[in-house]
Amino acid sequence: MSSPDKNRQDRDDIPPGATLREHVYDGIEEYDQRLPNWWLWTLYITIIFSALYWIVWYTFRAVPSDEERVTAAMQEIEARRFAMVGEIDDDTLWAMSRNPNVIASGHTVYRDQCAFCHGDDLGGGMGGGLPLDDGVWKWGHAPVDIYSVVRDGSPDPTKGMQAWERELGPRRVAEVTAYILSYHDPENMETAQDSPGRASER
Ligand code: HEC
Structure with a gap:
């Protein structure tokens, strides 16, 4: 692992608004971006769905198997x-x-x-x-x-x-x-x- 480059945020190969995280592994760097809303909502809905599914399917057995x-x-x-x-x-x-x-x-x-x-x-x-x-x-x-x-x-x-x-x-x-x-x-x-x-x- 090489030491972080102090001037990395100023490099011109980084898109505007993006920040780089500190670490570099084998020359691979990572943006520190907020996840897109569509992605986050997909995750939240999946979590909510799994909870409902558990209750309907396993707790109440409301649907015939x-x-x-x-x-x-x-x-x-x-x-x-x-x-x-x-x-x-x-x-x-x-x-x-x-x-x-x-x-x-x-x-x-x-x-x-x-x-x-x-x-x-x-x-x-x-x-x-x-x-x-x-x-x-x-x-x-x-x-x-x-x-x-x-x-x-x-x-x-x-x-x-x-x-x-x-x-x-x-x-x-x-x-x-x-x-x-x-x-x-x-x-x-x-x-x-x-x-x-x-x-x-x-
Ligand atoms: C343990 C021996 C045995 C088994 C197993 C057996 N049978 Fe029979 N079956 C007989 C005997 C003995 C008769 C003659 C009955 C009589 O004289 O009234 C007979 C008679 C019959 C008759 C009448 C024949 C006639 O000439 O009128 C039919 C039809 C028949 N069996 C069908 C079956 C079918 C179908 C099966 C299987 C699901 C079966 N049998 C299993 C011994 C057996």
Whole structure:
């Protein structure tokens, strides 16, 4: 650090009205100027804003957080989907079974929950899980009959087919039913001849 130059204020490379501060570092000098008002006010407003923000956001929690808003939106979407599932009928299930997005979600459910007993290819599996690809249905061949077996379980409680509604919710029950239906056509569905569920045949 070199010693300050006594005559620095008089130098002609300094703008009028400006003063130089005493120090010099590596030949770098500094004006001693008042900060411009726009700069100072930006700082003051920022400070005031941060105080208000703290009070509104953290002290009173007056504004819902991003997470709360996303959760609320998700709940509403889920509620609407449930409402849609409430009106489930044969036509809806057939239409869902031709929708690639529904089939994809239904396939995921099937693979995770059903394939063990009904086979990866729906051909039947462990524990007496009936084949789901043969177009022959024990408890009625209408899509809503099949939907009911998945939702409420087999009407015969001695068989190992549980009710899935509580675990999966109505939407995923409908999706996995649609996935199964995607292997079938309305013309090639029948209720098994010796079916205890024949009474419900339509
Ligand atoms: C623990 C083994 C097991 C699991 C897991 C299982 N099932 Fe079943 N499922 C059965 C059995 C056993 C039956 C036959 C019930 C009967 O005889 O009434 C059956 C019957 C069915 C039927 C009626 C078939 C027909 O021919 O009428 C459908 C549809 C069905 N299951 C779908 C599903 C779906 C969808 C899942 C997954 C969400 C699933 N099952 C998971 C064992 C299982």
